[in-house]
Amino acid sequence: MINFTVGPVQSSENVRKIGSENVPYFRTPEFSEIMLENEKLMKEFTYAPDDARVVFITGSGTASMEATIMNTLTPDDKVIVINGGSFGQRFVELCEIHDIPHTELKMEFGKGVTKEQLTQFEGKGYTGLVVNIHETSTGVRYDLDMLGEFCKKNNLFFIVDAISSFLADPINFTNNSIDVMITGSQKALACPPGISVIVMSSAAVARVEGNNVKSMYFDLKSALKNGERGQTPFTPAVGTLLQIHQRLIDIKADGGVEAEQKKIAALAADFRARISDLPLDICSDSWSNAVTPLKVRNCSAYDIFTTLKDNYNIWICPNGGNLKDSVFRVGHIGALTTNDNKVLSDALHKLADEGILK
Numbered sequence: 001m002i003n004f005t006v007g008p009v010q011s012s013e014n015v016r017k018i019g020s021e022n023v024p025y026f027r028t029p030e031f032s033e034i035m036l037e038n039e040k041l042m043k044e045f046t047y048a049p050d051d052a053r054v055v056f057i058t059g060s061g062t063a064s065m066e067a068t069i070m071n072t073l074t075p076d077d078k079v080i081v082i083n084g085g086s087f088g089q090r091f092v093e094l095c096e097i098h099d100i101p102h103t104e105l106k107m108e109f110g111k112g113v114t115k116e117q118l119t120q121f122e123g124k125g126y127t128g129l130v131v132n133i134h135e136t137s138t139g140v141r142y143d144l145d146m147l148g149e150f151c152k153k154n155n156l157f158f159i160v161d162a163i164s165s166f167l168a169d170p171i172n173f174t175n176n177s178i179d180v181m182i183t184g185s186q187k188a189l190a191c192p193p194g195i196s197v198i199v200m201s202s203a204a205v206a207r208v209e210g211n212n213v214k215s216m217y218f219d220l221k222s223a224l225k226n227g228e229r230g231q232t233p234f235t236p237a238v239g240t241l242l243q244i245h246q247r248l249i250d251i252k253a254d255g256g257v258e259a260e261q262k263k264i265a266a267l268a269a270d271f272r273a274r275i276s277d278l279p280l281d282i283c284s285d286s287w288s289n290a291v292t293p294l295k296v297r298n299c300s301a302y303d304i305f306t307t308l309k310d311n312y313n314i315w316i317c318p319n320g321g322n323l324k325d326s327v328f329r330v331g332h333i334g335a336l337t338t339n340d341n342k343v344l345s346d347a348l349h350k351l352a353d354e355g356i357l358k
């Protein structure tokens with residue numbers, strides 16, 4: 001199979017090799033050193049300041065979204081949640097569950113946030129803004145520079161779910177005035193699922209320290225404390241953390257985060273050029289390099305997914321809910337090549353020739 005989904009995605013040979021080995025014992029100075037290096041490289045690749053901290057949560061991306069809401073916000077906050085799809089909706093529900101006062105900015109399908117939409121919230125006592133910078137469910141990437149400037153100007157605590165955007169799109173923790181950035185192991189990090197990562201500014205750390213979280217596993221105070229010596233409070237997904245370490249040092253050796261972003265951007269551009277003659281419409285204002293969201297015209301998007309899976313050994317990413325039949329997505333993250341793009345493009349052209357894609 002060739003995997004063009006948005007996670008789990010294909011891993012490099014170096015990463016897969018670690019997956020075939022026994023998982024080592026982890027309360028050792030050797031593992032601590034690897035974890036400290038993971039923290040250092042995550043800070044380097046997000047352009048986080050020296051006093052930022054990074055915690056690695058054993059749990060998928062949603063675990064870190066929930067931990068962030070629980071630990072860095074309180075009922076005294078009042079936050080804006082940008083909701084442009086299923087991941088935005090998840091933040092809305094997390095705020096409801098944890099009693100965080102919030103206002104939802106509900107986005108039209110495929111649309112980015114405008115300055116005018118933000119201005120309405122100025123001077124109304126808001127304390128924070130929560131966004132999935134790439135709303136993976138629709139492929140829309142919001143304007144991080146604009147959101148960061150808005151948060152800085154209005155002194156808002158800025159929470160960025162960059163789970164599918166980290167490594168695929170430019171993100172600058174410092175310049176974009178970010179307080180919390182979240183990512184996960186199975187997106188552009190291209191490792192197995194199981195680990196999510198939270199990068200925190202010193203202001204975020206102070207919020208965690210001052211918060212009384214009613215949870216053992218999700219109380220980030222213990223994660224921060226243990227992280228000082230490169231450890232975690234509980235047994236983490238040790239194998240996945242070793243794979244993340246390999247991946248991070250490979251990225252560094254290959255020219256760093258910008259080179260990686262360029263690679264993913266080039267893959268996305270290559271694919272988009274190959275399919276420009278097909279009856280498919282790119283359905284968003286501004287897209288992430290991680291994904292191309294495509295709208296079909298006169299057929300079922302889900303049937304295209306099934307046909308490619310069953311007859312061509314290719315996974316693309318189907319959409320859920322009311323987009324199931326109209327939209328599918330093609331991911332550009334993970335160990336993919338332009339030749340893989342050609343294989344998918346050839347298959348799509350064949351489906352078009354046969355009148356299946358129309």
Ligand SMILES: *Cc1c(COP(=O)(O)O)cnc(C)c1O
Nearest residue numbers: 060061062087132134136163164
């Ligand atoms: C994948 C993803 C998540 C997390 O999903 P999990 O299944 O919990 O890993 C959250 N937000 C965005 C934007 C994502 O792309």
